[in-house]
Amino acid sequence: MHFTSRSRWLALIAASVLGVVACGEDATAPEPPSTVDVYFNLNVDGPGLQLNNLIYTTAAGTKYSIKVLKFVISDLTLHADDGKSVKIADVHYFDVGDGSTQTFRNSSVPHANWTSVSFTFGLDETRNVRDKYQSMAKFHAAMQWPTGLGPNLGYHYLQLEGNYETSPGGATAGYTTHTGGRQLDGTNPDFPGVVDATPYHYFITVDLPITPTHIHEGEYGELELFFNLNDWYLDSTPADGNDTSYDFTTLGNQMIMGNLDAQARLQTNGRFCFSAVLRATGGHDH
Amino acid sequence: MTKYRRLAAWVIVLAALAACSSNDSVAPPDDEPECPPAERLTLQLPPGFPELPDPKNNRLTRQGVELGRRLFYDPILSGDSTQACGTCHRQWAGFGDTRRFSEGIDGIKGTRQAPTIVNPGWMLFGQFWDGREPDLEGQATRPVPNPIEMHLPWAVAVERLKHHPEYPDLFCAAFGDSRIDSLRVVKAIAQFERTFISTNSRYDRWKRGEDTLSTAEQAGYRIFTTEVGDCFHCHMEPIFSTGTFHNTGLDVVPVDRGRMDVTGIPADIGKFKAPSLRNIMESSPYMHDGRFASIYDVVNHYNMGFHDGPDVDPLIRVRVTRRPMRVGEIDTLITFLETLTDPTFLTNPDLSDPNP
Numbered sequence: 001m002h003f004t005s006r007s008r009w010l011a012l013i014a015a016s017v018l019g020v021v022a023c024g025e026d027a028t029a030p031e032p033p034s035t036v037d038v039y040f041n042l043n044v045d046g047p048g049l050q051l052n053n054l055i056y057t058t059a060a061g062t063k064y065s066i067k068v069l070k071f072v073i074s075d076l077t078l079h080a081d082d083g084k085s086v087k088i089a090d091v092h093y094f095d096v097g098d099g100s101t102q103t104f105r106n107s108s109v110p111h112a113n114w115t116s117v118s119f120t121f122g123l124d125e126t127r128n129v130r131d132k133y134q135s136m137a138k139f140h141a142a143m144q145w146p147t148g149l150g151p152n153l154g155y156h157y158l159q160l161e162g163n164y165e166t167s168p169g170g171a172t173a174g175y176t177t178h179t180g181g182r183q184l185d186g187t188n189p190d191f192p193g194v195v196d197a198t199p200y201h202y203f204i205t206v207d208l209p210i211t212p213t214h215i216h217e218g219e220y221g222e223l224e225l226f227f228n229l230n231d232w233y234l235d236s237t238p239a240d241g242n243d244t245s246y247d248f249t250t251l252g253n254q255m256i257m258g259n260l261d262a263q264a265r266l267q268t269n270g271r272f273c274f275s276a277v278l279r280a281t282g283g284h285d286h
Numbered sequence: 287m288t289k290y291r292r293l294a295a296w297v298i299v300l301a302a303l304a305a306c307s308s309n310d311s312v313a314p315p316d317d318e319p320e321c322p323p324a325e326r327l328t329l330q331l332p333p334g335f336p337e338l339p340d341p342k343n344n345r346l347t348r349q350g351v352e353l354g355r356r357l358f359y360d361p362i363l364s365g366d367s368t369q370a371c372g373t374c375h376r377q378w379a380g381f382g383d384t385r386r387f388s389e390g391i392d393g394i395k396g397t398r399q400a401p402t403i404v405n406p407g408w409m410l411f412g413q414f415w416d417g418r419e420p421d422l423e424g425q426a427t428r429p430v431p432n433p434i435e436m437h438l439p440w441a442v443a444v445e446r447l448k449h450h451p452e453y454p455d456l457f458c459a460a461f462g463d464s465r466i467d468s469l470r471v472v473k474a475i476a477q478f479e480r481t482f483i484s485t486n487s488r489y490d491r492w493k494r495g496e497d498t499l500s501t502a503e504q505a506g507y508r509i510f511t512t513e514v515g516d517c518f519h520c521h522m523e524p525i526f527s528t529g530t531f532h533n534t535g536l537d538v539v540p541v542d543r544g545r546m547d548v549t550g551i552p553a554d555i556g557k558f559k560a561p562s563l564r565n566i567m568e569s570s571p572y573m574h575d576g577r578f579a580s581i582y583d584v585v586n587h588y589n590m591g592f593h594d595g596p597d598v599d600p601l602i603r604v605r606v607t608r609r610p611m612r613v614g615e616i617d618t619l620i621t622f623l624e625t626l627t628d629p630t631f632l633t634n635p636d637l638s639d640p641n642p
Contacts, residue, residue: 068600142528144523253608
C-alpha cells in the first residue's frame with residue numbers, strides 16, 4: 001500500500017477530526033433516560049375530590065365526607081412488553097393536606113413500551129417494621145402503628161377520615177378508616193389476655209394494565225394513579241358469597257384497628273379502587 | 287466600522303478570559319472571615335428517636351447554641367429590658383408558662399397560653415398553637431416586636447446588641463463575622479431551642495431497659511397506645527406529638543378560630559397543634575387557652591366532655607359511639623403520663639439561664 005504525501009496529510013487530518021469527535025462523544029455512552037412524573041387522582045365515583053363536604057354516598061346509601069386522607073405505597077414499578085421493568089418509587093407517602101407529597105418525579109426511566117404498572121398499597125412484611133422509616137419524617141410522625149396493637153409492626157397504610165350521616169338527613173358522626181396489622185401480647189386492654197404473637201400484615205398488591213405507551217429516550221411522561229375512594233366500602237365481588245361491604249354505622253365509628261374482620265374487608269375491597277394511565281408528553285417538561 | 291467591530295470583539299474576548307481567570311487570583315479582603323468557623327454540633331440521641339432535622343441554612347454549632355442561650359434569657363430583647371423569652375417559657379415547666387395567659391411588658395395579657403418547648407425540632411408542621419410559622423426561626427421573629435409581648439422593634443434590638451460589650455464577639459464566633467441582624471438573632475435562638483431535647487424520663491429509661499415501670503404504669507401505657515385511650519394518634523411516641531392540628535371540641539362555636547386564621551380554610555376552625563405530652567404534669571394549665579387546671583380535666587374532656595359537631599376531628603368524634611374509658615382506666619392512664627416527666631431536662635444546666 002502506497003500513500004502520497006498529500007493523502008498522508010489528509011488521512012492524518014481525518015484521523016484527528018475523528019479522534020476529537022470520539023473524545024467528545026463516548027461511543028458507549030448510555031442512551032439518555034426519560035422522565036416520568038407521578039400524580040395521584042383521588043375521586044369518589046366521579047372527577048375531583050371535594051374535602052369537608054357531605055356529598056358522597058356509599059353503596060349502602062350512607063352519605064359521608066372526607067376530611068383526612070393519608071396513605072403509603074411502595075415498589076411502584078413500570079413493566080414493558082420486552083420484559084424490562086423499572087422501579088420508580090421505593091416508598092412514597094401521600095397526604096391530601098400536604099401538597100409536597102402529592103406528586104413526584106423520576107428522571108431515570110429507560111425508554112420502553114410500557115404496558116403495566118404495579119405497586120404495593122402499604123408496606124409488605126419486610127418493610128412494615130417499627131421505626132424502619134424514621135428518615136421519612138412526616139410519614140413516620142403521622143402513620144406509626146401503635147405499640148399496643150403490634151410491638152413490632154410499623155405503620156398504618158391508610159388513614160381515611162370524615163363525617164357520615166347516622167340516618168338519612170339526620171345527625172352526623174365521625175368515622176376513621178385506619179388500616180394496618182395486628183399483633184397481641186396479652187396486654188391490650190381491648191383484648192384482655194389475648195396473646196396472638198403472629199403478626200397479621202395487611203397490604204394490597206396491585207398490578208394494573210395500561211394502554212401500551214412508549215416514552216422515548218430523553219422525553220417525558222405522566223403516570224396518573226386513580227383511586228376511587230368509594231370502593232373501600234363496596235363489596236366488588238358479591239357473587240363470591242363473601243360479603244365484604246363496609247358500613248359506617250357498624251364499623252366506621254368503632255375500634256377497627258385491631259378488628260381483623262374489618263381489616264380483611266378493607267383489604268379485599270381496596271384491591272378494586274385503583275386504575276392507572278400513562279401518557280407520553282414528548283420532549284416538553286410539563 | 288469593521289475595524290472597530292473587531293476591536294470590540296477582542297475586548298469582549300479578553301474581558302471574558304480575564305473574568306474566567308480572576309476567581310483564584312483576587313480574594314476580596316472584605317470577605318475574609320473575622321472569626322474561625324464555628325464548631326459543628328452533633329447531638330447524641332437515644333435509640334428510637336428519629337434523626338433531628340437540622341436545617342441546611344442554620345446548622346447547629348456549639349457557638350451558635352451558646353449565643354442562642356444568651357439571647358433566650360436576655361431581657362435586652364424587650365422594650366423595657368424586663369422580659370426575655372425565658373420569662374414566659376420556664377425551664378421547670380417544660381419551657382411553658384404556668385399562668386393561664388402570659389403577660390407582656392406593658393401588663394397586657396394574650397389570649398393563648400405560651401406553649402411548652404419540648405423537642406421542638408421534631409415539630410414538622412409549624413410552630414405556635416396554630417402553626418403560623420413554619421419553623422423555629424420564624425417563631426422567634428414574632429414575640430420581640432409584638433406590642434403585647436416584648437414590644438421592641440427589631441431595629442432597636444439590633445442596635446442594642448451591636449453596642450453591647452460582648453454580643454459582637456459572640457455573633458462573630460457563631461457566624462464568622464460580627465455582623466448582627468435580626469435574622470442571625472432568631473437563627474441563634476432557634477439553634478438553642480433545638481437542643482431542648484427530653485429523652486430521659488422514666489418512660490425513656492424503661493424503653494431502653496434501664497428502669498422498670500409498675501404494673502399500673504404499664505397498663506396506662508397500653509391504654510395510651512391502643513384505641514381504648516386513643517391518645518397515640520395525636521401524641522405519637524417518642525415525641526408524644528405528631529405536630530398536627532386538631533379541633534378537639536372545646537367549644538360549640540370556637541371563640542378562637544385557630545388554624546383557620548392561618549389557612550383560610552373553614553374546616554380548620556378551632557384547630558390547634560397537638561403539643562408534646564413530655565413533662566405534661568409540670569406544665570398545667572392545659573390547652574391553647576389554659577382552660578383546664580388539671581390533667582384529669584383534660585382526660586375527662588376527651589373521654590366524655592367534648593362538644594360534638596361536624597367540625598370536630600373524627601378522631602375525637604368516634605368516641606361518641608365507643609365505650610368511654612372507665613374511672614379506673616383514666617387513673618391508670620394518668621399514672622402513665624407521670625412517667626413522661628424528665629427531671630434531667632427540667633433542670634439541665636446546659637439549658638438554664640447563663641446570664642449573670
